[in-house]
Amino acid sequence: xxxxxxxxxxxxxxxxxxxxxxxxxxxxxxxxxxxxxxxxxxxxxxxxxxxxxxxxxxxxxxxxxxxxxxxxxxxxxxxxxxxxxxxxxxxxxxxxxxxxxxxxxxxxxxxxxxxxxxxxxxxxxxxxxxxxxxxxxxxxxxxxxxxxxxxxxxxxxxxxxxxxxxxxxxxxxxxxxxxxxxxxxxxxxxxxxxxxxxxxxxxxxxxxxxxxxxxxxxxxxxxxxxxxxxxxxxxxxxxxxxxxxxxxxxxxxxxxxxxxxxxxxxxxxxxxxxxxxxxxxxxxxxxxxxxxxxxxxxxxxxxxxxxxxxxxxxxxxxxxxxx
Amino acid sequence: xxxxxxxxxxxxxxxxxxxxxxxxxxxxxxxxxxxxxxxxxxxxxxxxxxxxxxxxxxxxxxxxxxxxxxxxxxxxxxxxxxxxxxxxxxxxxxxxxxxxxxxxxxxxxxxxxxxxxxxxxxxxxxxxxxxxxxxxxxxxxxxxxxxxxxxxxxxxxxxxxxxxxxxxxxxxxxxxxxxxxxxxxxxxxxxxxxxxxxxxxxxxxxxxxxxxxxxxxxxxxxxxxxxxxxxxxxxxxxxxxxxxxxxxxxxxxxxxxxxxxxxxxxxxxxxxxxxxxxxxxxxxxxxxxxxxxxxxxxxxxxxxxxxxxxxxxxxxxxxxxxxxxxxxxxxxxxxxxxxxxxxxxxxxxxxxxxxxxxxxxxxxxxxxxxxxxxxxxxxxxxxxxxxxxxxxxxxxxxxxxxxxxxxxxxxxxxxxxxxxxxxxxxxxxxxxxxxxxxxxxxxxxxxxxxxxxxxxxxxxxxxxxxxxxxxxxxxxxxxxxxxxxxxxxxxxxxxxxxxxxxxxxxxxxxxxxxxxxxxxxxxxxxxxxxxxxxxxxxxxxxxxxxxxxxxxxxxxxxxxxxxxxxxxxxxxxxxxxxxxxxxxxxxxxxxx
Numbered sequence: 001x002x003x004x005x006x007x008x009x010x011x012x013x014x015x016x017x018x019x020x021x022x023x024x025x026x027x028x029x030x031x032x033x034x035x036x037x038x039x040x041x042x043x044x045x046x047x048x049x050x051x052x053x054x055x056x057x058x059x060x061x062x063x064x065x066x067x068x069x070x071x072x073x074x075x076x077x078x079x080x081x082x083x084x085x086x087x088x089x090x091x092x093x094x095x096x097x098x099x100x101x102x103x104x105x106x107x108x109x110x111x112x113x114x115x116x117x118x119x120x121x122x123x124x125x126x127x128x129x130x131x132x133x134x135x136x137x138x139x140x141x142x143x144x145x146x147x148x149x150x151x152x153x154x155x156x157x158x159x160x161x162x163x164x165x166x167x168x169x170x171x172x173x174x175x176x177x178x179x180x181x182x183x184x185x186x187x188x189x190x191x192x193x194x195x196x197x198x199x200x201x202x203x204x205x206x207x208x209x210x211x212x213x214x215x216x217x218x219x220x221x222x223x224x225x226x227x228x229x230x231x232x233x234x235x236x237x238x239x240x241x242x243x244x245x246x247x248x249x250x251x252x253x254x255x256x257x258x259x260x261x262x263x264x265x266x267x268x269x270x271x272x273x274x275x276x277x278x279x280x281x282x283x284x285x286x287x288x289x290x291x292x293x294x295x296x297x298x299x300x301x302x303x304x305x306x307x308x309x310x311x312x313x314x315x316x317x318x319x320x321x322x323x
Numbered sequence: 324x325x326x327x328x329x330x331x332x333x334x335x336x337x338x339x340x341x342x343x344x345x346x347x348x349x350x351x352x353x354x355x356x357x358x359x360x361x362x363x364x365x366x367x368x369x370x371x372x373x374x375x376x377x378x379x380x381x382x383x384x385x386x387x388x389x390x391x392x393x394x395x396x397x398x399x400x401x402x403x404x405x406x407x408x409x410x411x412x413x414x415x416x417x418x419x420x421x422x423x424x425x426x427x428x429x430x431x432x433x434x435x436x437x438x439x440x441x442x443x444x445x446x447x448x449x450x451x452x453x454x455x456x457x458x459x460x461x462x463x464x465x466x467x468x469x470x471x472x473x474x475x476x477x478x479x480x481x482x483x484x485x486x487x488x489x490x491x492x493x494x495x496x497x498x499x500x501x502x503x504x505x506x507x508x509x510x511x512x513x514x515x516x517x518x519x520x521x522x523x524x525x526x527x528x529x530x531x532x533x534x535x536x537x538x539x540x541x542x543x544x545x546x547x548x549x550x551x552x553x554x555x556x557x558x559x560x561x562x563x564x565x566x567x568x569x570x571x572x573x574x575x576x577x578x579x580x581x582x583x584x585x586x587x588x589x590x591x592x593x594x595x596x597x598x599x600x601x602x603x604x605x606x607x608x609x610x611x612x613x614x615x616x617x618x619x620x621x622x623x624x625x626x627x628x629x630x631x632x633x634x635x636x637x638x639x640x641x642x643x644x645x646x647x648x649x650x651x652x653x654x655x656x657x658x659x660x661x662x663x664x665x666x667x668x669x670x671x672x673x674x675x676x677x678x679x680x681x682x683x684x685x686x687x688x689x690x691x692x693x694x695x696x697x698x699x700x701x702x703x704x705x706x707x708x709x710x711x712x713x714x715x716x717x718x719x720x721x722x723x724x725x726x727x728x729x730x731x732x733x734x735x736x737x738x739x740x741x742x743x744x745x746x747x748x749x750x751x752x753x754x755x756x757x758x759x760x761x762x763x764x765x766x767x768x769x770x771x772x773x774x775x776x777x778x779x780x781x782x783x784x785x786x787x788x789x790x791x792x793x794x795x796x797x798x799x800x801x802x803x804x805x806x807x808x809x810x811x812x813x814x815x816x817x818x819x820x821x822x823x824x825x826x827x828x829x830x831x832x833x834x835x836x837x838x839x840x841x842x843x844x845x846x847x848x849x850x851x852x853x854x855x856x857x858x859x860x861x862x863x864x865x866x867x868x869x870x871x872x873x874x875x876x877x878x879x880x881x882x883x884x885x886x887x888x889x890x891x892x893x894x895x896x897x898x899x900x901x902x903x904x905x906x907x908x909x910x911x912x913x914x915x
Contacts, residue, residue, distance in 0.1 A: 001381070016835055017843075020766055024845060034845050035764035037693050045694035045771060049702070052775070056706075056782065067790040070811050072726075080726075087723055094713035101680060101709050108687040109702050112623065113694065120885035120898070121689035124626040124913050129685065130678065137677040141670050144716060148670075149663050151722035156659035174486065174577070193576035203576070233656075237577045238480040239589055241654065241729060245795030248726040252655045255479055256573030256588055259656030284808055288729045288797040290473045291480060292487045293399035296800035 039114055046113035053106035057099070072245055073276050076283065076304065078264040079155045080248030086151050093140055158230060159262045165228040168221070170285070171202040172233070172240030172253040175294040177285060178202045179221035183213030183319060193236050193255075203236060204320055212321035215314060220301035221285075223265045224310035233259045241289035244302065246272070252289055265304045272304075340450075342442030345865050347449050348428035349760055352753070354449075355420020356837075358456055359746075360830070362411035367827045369404045372396055374820025376802035390468060398801040402471040403489045405799060407463065409474030410497070414504060415459065417607040417745045419452045422546075425610055425752050426515050426539040428759060432858035433533050435524025435875060437868040440517040444510050451507035455500045462496035470497035473799060475596060478571040478589050482564050485578040495564070498557050505554045512543035512550075519543075524857070526877035530634075531902070531912070533856050533881040534627060537634050538613020541641040542606050548645070549602040556595035563587070590655055597648035604741050605644040609637060611748020612679065612708075615701040617881075618755050619683055621854045622698040623690030624898050626882035626913055629682040636675035636682075643672050653721045654728050662721040669719035676712055680705060691885065691898075695852070696770025700751035703778050704744050710782075711740025714789065729799075732792025738785045750774075750833070757840065758847030762863050765840040769832055776829035783822030787815050855901050856881045878905045880913045 027034040075081050112120075159165045167182035169191070178201060182188045189204050189211020196203040204211045223229055233242055235253035242261075243250045251261040273281045287298035305313070341347060368387065371380050372395075379394030390400040427445065431438055439445045462469045471489025472481035476497070484491040519540045523532075562568040563584070571592045572584035620627040627633060649657060649665035683705045692698060714736040717723050727733065750773075757765045796809055803809040803816070850859040857877065861869050883900040887893055895904060906912060 013835065017839060020769075020839060020843075023766075023768075033848075035767065035847070035851055037695050037767055041767070041771075042692065042694040045699065046692070048775060052778070055779070059782065059786065063787060063790055067787070067794075067815060071790065071793045072795050083722055083726060086720070087717070090717055090720065090723065094716055098709060098713050101684065102706065104684050105687070105702065105705055105709070108684060108690075109692065112687060112690045112692050114624075114691050118691055119887065119891075119893070120624040120691040122626060122884070122886050123628065123685070123689065124882065125629045125631065129681075130629055130632045133678055133681040134674060137674050141673055141716075144720065145667055145670050148666060148720040148722050152659065152663060152666065152720075155722060155725070156662070193574045193581050196576045196581070237575055238483070238486050239477055243729075243795075243797065245726060250654050250725050250728055254589055254656055255575050256586075257590065257656055280807060282807075284806065286797065286806065290402065290477075290799045293397070293402070293801075295402070296398065296802055297805040299806065 037114075039116060042114040046110045049106050049109040053102060053110075056102065073272065074267070075246070075248050076265055076267040076272060077247040077249065078266050079151075080263070081266075082151050082154070083248045086147055089147060090144060093144065155263075158260060159228045163228060165230050165262075166224060167230050167232070169202075169232045169234060170242050170253070171236060172242065172287060172291070172298070173201070173236045174238065174292050175287070175298040176218065177242075177287075177298065177300040179217050179300070180204070181215040181217075181314060181317075183215055185210060185213055188232065189214050189320070191234070196236065199323060202234075206320075212319060214320040215317045216320060216323075217317060218300075220303055222303045222305060222310050222313045224307040225265055225268050225304050227307060228262060228264045230262045231260060233261070238291050239289045240287045240291050240298070242285060243288035244283070244285050246283050250288060268304045268306065269302075270305070340446060342438070342446045343865070343867060344427045344431050344439050344442070344445060345760070345869075347445050348424050350449050351419060351423030351427060351452065352760065354453060354456055355416050355424065358411050358459075359416035359420060360834070361460070362408050362416060363827055363830060365404045365408040365411070367823060368396070369401055369408070370820040370823040372401055372801070373803075374817045374823075376804050399471055399487055399489060400468055401801045402473070402487065402799065403463075403469045403493070406471050406473055406476075406489070407459075407469050410470070410501075411459065412742065413474060413603065413607065414501070415452075415456060417742075417749070418508065418603070419504070421607060421745060421749045421752075422539065422542055422610050423449070423452065423511060424749075425535070425614060425756070426511070426543065428756060429533075429535055429858060430515055430518055430539055431522070432759065432861055432869060433536055433856050433881075434519060434522060434527055435857050435877060436518060436522035437870075437874065439514050440522060441514055444514050448507050448511035448514065451503050451510065455504040455507060458496055458500035458503065462493045462500065465492045465496065467491040467493055469493040475600065476560070477596075478560060478563065478592050479575055479577075482560060482572060483575070483577060483582075495561075498561055498564075502554055502557055505550045505557075508546055508550050512546040515539055515543040516547065524874045524877055527857075527902075530631070531877055531880045533613075534616035534630070534633055534637075535610075535613040537637060538609045538616070541637050542609045545602045545609075545641055545644060546606055549599040549606075552595055553599035556592055556599075559595075560592065590652075590657065593652050593655060594648070597651045598645075600651065601648040602644040604737075605640055607745040608741060609641070611704060611745045611751075612637070614748045614752040614755070615683070615704045617856070618697045618701040618751050619686050619705075620882050620884065621755075621852050622695060622701070623687055623692045624884045625686055625690040626884055627682070628685040629678070630880065630882060630913065632678055633682055636678045639675040640672060643668060643675075647672065647719075650719050650721070650724070653724045659721075666719060666721045670716060672719075673712070673716060676708070680709055680712075693852075694771070695754060696765070696767060696774055697751045697755035699771060699774040700747045700754065703774060704747040704751065706778075707739050707743040707747060707781075710786075711736055711738070711744065715740065726795075727792050729797055730792035731788040731796045731798060734798050735785045735788030735792060738788075739782075743781050743785070747778075750777075753837070755852065756858075757844075758851055758863065759858055759861075761841045761844070762847050762865070763840055763844035764847050764851060765844060766836050769836040773829060773832040773836065776832065777826060780822045780826035780829060784819050784826060787819055791815055853897075853899050855883060855899050857902055860901065860903055875903045877902045878912075882913055 169180040187210040189208040233253040240253040283302035285300040384394035467488035559570040569584040569587040
């Protein structure tokens with residue numbers, strides 16, 4: 001195998017060298033300078049510029065059609081709707097910019113190819129034009145920045161203490177997730193890696209009374225629909241990132257630091273199965289920060305259900321004290 | 324005896340320990356390209372895995388040996404490949420390979436200097452780079468494999484061999500190699516800055532400098548201000564790894580025990596890393612933009628449009644590049660108020676970038692474009708700069724970043740706007756200044772073919788990645804097959820991998836053209852592109868001191884192309900006026 005490949009590569013190189021030699025000799029015999037780009041050569045390259053423009057836009061359009069329906073479904077969280085419409089507005093700005101600038105670029109590249117009969121126009125600057133393409137992007141960006149930041153500020157505001165909500169701690173570790181519910185007292189017990197032992201895999205401090213009613217689960221966790229969920233994130237080894245794409249939610253899990261994120265789930269798993277037309281659809285939590293060899297398979301299912309079903313499910317789980 | 328010795332250099336000092344900037348440029352170029360090819364082969368290997376996960380490949384088996392049992396790479400070795408691919412491409416090819424080559428070649432030649440301010444430091448800069456390259460390559464071969472924590476080497480993953488085997492000796496070598504690399508970069512950059520400020524020839528005012536020189540100057544300034552921070556970050560990581568400190572580590576339970584480290588934070592590392600990491604984007608991008616400005620103007624036989632605006636926008640980009648690093652950290656738990664500030668500063672970069680794009684397009688408008696391979700790659704760069712730039716408005720917006728952060732959307736974005744733009748600029752530079760490097764010409768037809776294969780397959784690789792990202796696919800996954808959610812994306816990954824193979828094969832066209840032309844190409848004439856800048860007045864053959872006799876004096880800016888008088892005739896009788904030509908009566912200098 002290796003010998004065949006070596007021979008083929010050598011033959012290709014020799015052929016290439018010979019072809020270049022022949023082309024050079026031909027050019028010399030016809031009195032041309034091989035390194036000079038002829039007018040004809042420039043014309044054919046300019047024509048290819050136009051062909052490329054058509055290809056590029058065609059490829060873009062084809063992808064939108066072929067891949068469009070494989071993107072994430074509608075947002076399953078309240079704030080996600082805002083993110084999606086911000087995305088739509090941003091796309092409505094950048095796609096036309098992309099198309100218009102490309103048409104200008106490749107059209108000029110095609111149209112103004114070299115001709116010995118023509119002179120290029122000496123046009124070195126125009127303060128007016130520079131002002132135009134400084135001010136217009138500035139205005140558009142002002143809109144995008146303000147719209148973006150209003151979204152950001154509302155997303156990042158934690159759930160108020162006195163508002164009805166569910167408090168959940170997600171803990172990442174190589175290569176699985178654990179979820180801990182605050183239980184009836186609405187308070188998470190102290191936790192730290194120093195308490196990790198046996199089944200207490202996320203390190204809850206058993207001496208803290210707040211921990212007694214905490215509920216710890218693996219594999220999947222449940223959320224009530226239309227109730228704000230306040231997440232707290234921890235990691236017990238390296239960095240992880242809790243990514244819940246259907247809810248437009250993501251936050252890193254950093255060892256030594258508690259991070260947080262909150263959202264209101266708005267569509268139950270059952271409803272989402274109908275929306276997507278996929279019987280097997282499941283919401284998912286996956287790790288999105290490189291964390292080791294099995295980073296590609298660190299996941300946990302999320303079930304969104306009615307408040308009643310959720311409460312029933314939670315009541316069926318053993319509390320930390322009962323374990 | 325001594326006079327004889329001066330003229331007769333021995334091989335060792337002419338080719339190896341040379342202090343001549345032109346030879347050093349060639350050393351940087353060739354070393355950079357060798358590293359680049361290695362980085363590209365790595366990407367081909369992991370694209371095979373991503374396109375057809377779990378399938379056995381002869382190539383994988385041949386190149387990865389025991390790290391790929393039966394031709395299927397191990398998951399942690401996949402991570403080693405992406406880590407080393409990123410490191411090699413960003414630093415060794417696009418920082419040292421690009422800046423090192425063209426800053427060295429063009430700064431003295433275009434400003435009219437006999438050599439760099441310090442030839443000795445310049446030589447050291449190359450040899451530190453060489454040492455760093457060797458160390459980085461050795462790290463591929465050590466026990467446990469190369470560094471595997473991503474090119475961003477976030478601790479604790481990069482700090483703990485228990486977390487991934489590549490964080491053992493491989494990571495130590497990575498840190499040592501990068502520290503040596505930073506020394507190389509600093510020596511080079513300081514030299515560039517001093518040379519540009521002090522060694523310009525008579526008449527070469529700052530506003531007569533070609534835009535390449537402005538780009539190299541700003542790049543060097545960014546490098547000097549930001550690379551030391553990475554060195555600090557790396558040294559603190561060395562301390563955490565080897566001497567028991569806790570700058571970045573706290574509350575870690577791994578391998579069945581709690582570590583002693585307490586009180587540190589990985590977020591500190593992220594701040595330090597990205598304080599270099601983001602300016603680094605512009606360290607690779609600005610030289611490419613400078614090269615493109617020069618080539619687009621020369622080859623469309625028109626002055627660059629908005630010379631001063633181009634300088635101003637590069638300065639704005641350089642300044643802003645220092646106050647946007649937090650956009651890499653929106654979802655790290657950083658204070659949301661900081662996130663808002665970084666969103667604001669980040670989106671501002673779109674303004675000078677837009678100015679540059681429109682200025683390039685206006686330069687082409689009513690030009691007379693000669694299509695050398697360099698022109699093709701320069702126009703390609705403008706396309707990639709736009710295509711990759713616009714998606715920056717998505718990622719720079721903290722609210723939108725939440726859901727696309729660390730997905731393939733990011734991979735598509737930065738490979739197009741930074742990877743492709745920089746490598747296109749580098750290719751353009753090599754095709755354009757090959758006569759100045761090797762005294763010979765490259766083959767234009769092969770060069771054009773190389774361009775078309777590259778741009779089509781490169782977009783074929785990176786454009787579909789945006790769709791993967793919008794479908795929620797995370798980066799740095801060994802395979803997507805563990806998630807039913809991603810099952811309907813298999814054909815997209817296959818398509819990307821096929822384009823990646825074509826792109827890699829396409830680079831063989833360049834390699835062949837490069838080697839053949841350097842050895843056997845037609846001899847270069849004095850000024851093949853009929854360009855204005857000073858390097859084309861220097862003799863084709865390489866001589867110490869660059870010019871026989873006196874250094875030429877400069878009388879005008881570098882962009883007097885197709886200048887006509889009131890009768891519509893070319894001033895000076897031709898469509899270009901070299902910088903050495905004195906201004907005529909009543910003739911105004913450009914650039915003001």
